[in-house]
Ligand SMILES: Cc1ncc(C[n+]2csc(CCOP(=O)(O)OP(=O)(O)O)c2C)c(N)n1
């Protein structure tokens with residue numbers, strides 16, 4: 001029964017109040033509580049919440065807004081407030097931050113009721129799919145319903161207890177709505193339990209009705225005591241390790257798939273020891289790129305639909321695949337065509353049972369580092385044969401030569417417009433060994449996955465669980481906030497820029513240095529190429545005027561000037577036209593102490609070299625178009641290679 005909480009004693013009326021209580025509003029209690037939460041892993045303690053991002057409206061201005069103000073004035077540093085431009089972007093920023101911090105620290109995000117909150121839905125999905133902890137504090141309608149329907153309230157004729165925030169339920173790993181102050185402690189503790197569990201983590205949403213946020217209550221003082229959430233390292237069962245070692249020993253061509261769990265779990269050192277002892281080659285997923293330096297003799301690089309030919313050849317031939325910290329997305333398995341050997345078997349190390357049991361392999365449900373150390377010990381003396389190791393080295397060498405040739409193709413000098421791979425070569429060359437490249441959607445993630453030569457475990461940050469256009473700038477700001485000692489190079493397309501450039505203002509406001517490399521190719525080049533491959537003729541993928549003669553969007557290029565747009569937001573902008581200008585601009589950006597955007601035109605039709613990974617995108621089975629009919633026949637052939645892995 002919302003809203004009929006007994007009136008708490010007034011401040012100062014101590015006679016009937018237990019001495020160990022603190023009188024605060026729900027909003028003030030949330031801020032105090034969040035500031036006292038810590039994570040601890042491997043003996044290192046960190047604050048779980050570095051601060052709170054927020055945009056205020058009537059759903060949170062008087063509750064959490066007042067509480068954050070009071071904290072800023074009374075106890076500076078308790079839970080620092082940051083302003084964002086768009087709620088979705090604030091969640092992306094928190095997710096980028098959490099990823100760079102190996103999920104040990106994050107931000108809370110507060111939004112008003114209605115559209116402010118629902119703007120966070122896309123961010124929630126991104127965080128949950130990428131298994132990144134973010135805390136969403138969504139303003140909600142009056143618990144008392146005294147003024148219903150309030151501005152922006154959803155009135156559903158069939159349910160009185162529903163609000164727009166119920167849309168967060170399927171996207172959150174934990175959801176609670178605090179109808180009464182008494183419910184707050186259990187909601188907060190439930191939220192922390194999920195945020196700090198590597199197997200469970202993702203978006204956590206607490207819906208806070210606007211009247212309840214402002215309501216005062218006498219809280220037990222112990223609610224605000226420092227709380228340390230230990231992030232453990234569950235060890236594998238010895239019998240399972242023995243069985244896994246037996247399977248790996250029986251393999252002639254074993255292959256490791258290293259996923260994000262290797263990096264989040266700080267298992268890169270353990271992986272290196274494991275592969276150096278056994279000689280087993282490694283393919284990296286998008287989230288797992290950086291598990292080994294690119295030039296490590298056991299690192300074959302990117303595997304899967306966007307993988308390189310070296311890793312994909314090894315995957316194709318592998319008789320045992322040891323997956324570590326991967327969720328085996330369709331990009332990693334090339335839509336279940338990557339591991340093609342008859343009878344291929346899987347051993348899967350993952351802290352989450354959901355992932356450990358995939359592909360009907362042997363599940364090793366454990367922390368990645370613990371499992372790798374145990375496997376190294378159990379496999380002592382075992383090593384792949386010389387011929388296999390030489391093949392890995394030869395394949396990797398050949399791919400590296402291809403990458404270097406793509407960087408130096410001379411396409412820009414010949415045609416007047418740079419190829420994307422030339423731009424990536426220049427960016428890579430401008431970066432320090434610890435600097436971070438950030439990306440999320442378009443044609444860049446596949447090029448980065450295949451071509452990028454990662455030198456540091458935290459040097460590669462491509463969001464490819466949700467591949468969300470618009471993540472790039474806020475995600476990059478989050479990375480930089482987590483790692484102010486690293487330069488952050490955000491690479492993005494014009495489509496992503498137009499989707500969400502707003503947080504450039506946040507970078508300017510907070511003096512956060514990111515380097516945005518904006519590749520202008522006048523449309524959705526990636527989807528254009530995909531469209532062509534499914535026989536859809538690049539329909540709807542170019543930024544063109546509607547041609548009055550044809551009535552279609554195939555007229556002249558639109559006169560957009562994204563460099564001017566970025567300038568108008570207060571960012572320092574450099575326009576680069578040639579490889580030499582680009583190199584110069586990137587060097588200047590690296591030396592600068594403020595945010596810089598480098599604008600460069602690229603050729604949408606010049607593909608980068610890539611592997612032979614397949615991706616299942618169904619093609620129209622019947623059509624009046626020859627292009628589609630042709631594509632369907634090819635699709636049917638591709639489909640034959642798909643396997644259930646059961
Ligand atoms: C929010 C969102 N909408 C749509 C998509 C589907 N999509 C993936 S890439 C892409 C085009 C990206 O264009 P741009 O950023 O210019 O990169 P380019 O493909 O030109 O390299 C689209 C529409 C997406 N990933 N995210």
Ligand SMILES: [Mg+2]
Pocket residue numbers: 442493494495519520521522523524525
């Ligand atoms: Mg584009």
